[in-house]
Amino acid sequence: MTLEFSIEDPLTKDVKALLQTHLDFCHEVTPPEHSYALDVESLRDPSITVFGARESGVLLGVGALKVIEPGHAELKSMHTAKSARGMGVGRAMVAHILSYARSNAISRVSLETGSHPPYEPARKLYESFGFEWCPAFGDYTLSEFNVCMTRLLD
Numbered sequence: 100m101t102l103e104f105s106i107e108d109p110l111t112k113d114v115k116a117l118l119q120t121h122l123d124f125c126h127e128v129t130p131p132e133h134s135y136a137l138d139v140e141s142l143r144d145p146s147i148t149v150f151g152a153r154e155s156g157v158l159l160g161v162g163a164l165k166v167i168e169p170g171h172a173e174l175k176s177m178h179t180a181k182s183a184r185g186m187g188v189g190r191a192m193v194a195h196i197l198s199y200a201r202s203n204a205i206s207r208v209s210l211e212t213g214s215h216p217p218y219e220p221a222r223k224l225y226e227s228f229g230f231e232w233c234p235a236f237g238d239y240t241l242s243e244f245n246v247c248m249t250r251l252l253d
Contacts, residue, residue, distance in 0.1 A: 100154055100186055104195045107151040109142040113158040114151055118142065121161070121178035128217040133244040135211055137163075137176060147175065148199070152192050159183040162192040164200060167209070167237055172200055174210040177221065189221075193228055201252050209249040211239050222246070 107114045118139050125136035142149055142163060152160040160183065163175040174196060179188045200208050210230065212221050230248035235241045 100188075102152045102154055102159070102188065102191050104192075105151055105153070107149045107161070109139045109149045114149065114161060115139050117158055117161050117178055117180060118149075118176060120180075121176055124178070124217075125213075128215070129213055129244050133242050135239065135245070142176060149176070150192065150196060150199070152188050152195070159186075160188040160192045162196050164196050164205075164208075166205070170204065170206045172205045172208050173237070174208055174225075189224055190227075193224060197228065197252060206252055207249060208252060209233065209236050209247060211235075211245055211247050214244055214246045222248075 109115060109118055122136050122138055125134045144165070147163050147165045149161065149163045151158050158180065160179040162177045165173045165175050167173055174193070177189060177192060179192075197208060210225060212218050212225065225248050228250065230250045233247050233249040235247050236249070239245070239247055241247065
């Protein structure tokens with residue numbers, strides 16, 4: 100598989116649809132008061148860069164990077180299309196976003212994700228990239244439904 104990564108407008112039809120799939124999943128498996136997934140309009144914030152992973156023009160995955168403060172950014176809205184699961188799209192997206200972060204003077208990347216079974220593949224993916232559990236950051240509040248993770252970049 101040859102993936103092409105690009106910065107995407109979250110309002111582009113296929114990007115918007117996959118981001119909505121992500122939001123629907125998060126709301127389906129996490130109580131609303133504990134879900135921090137962003138809707139498409141929120142992802143249009145200038146502090147957020149949305150990425151797409153495409154093969155032959157077909158969108159297979161999305162992810163985003165939100166600058167929290169100088170040198171610190173947050174990984175957001177990671178989602179792989181159901182048809183592309185298990186093919187390394189998520190792994191490639193995390194690698195791409197971390198590379199982008201490094202090239203943009205980001206020295207720490209953090210994230211918030213679910214703590215219950217539907218999020219286990221995501222947690223394992225992040226751990227494989229060196230993310231470690233950490234206290235809540237930003238506006239997050241930890242609960243039985245979520246964890247925060249962080250890692251320093253080389």
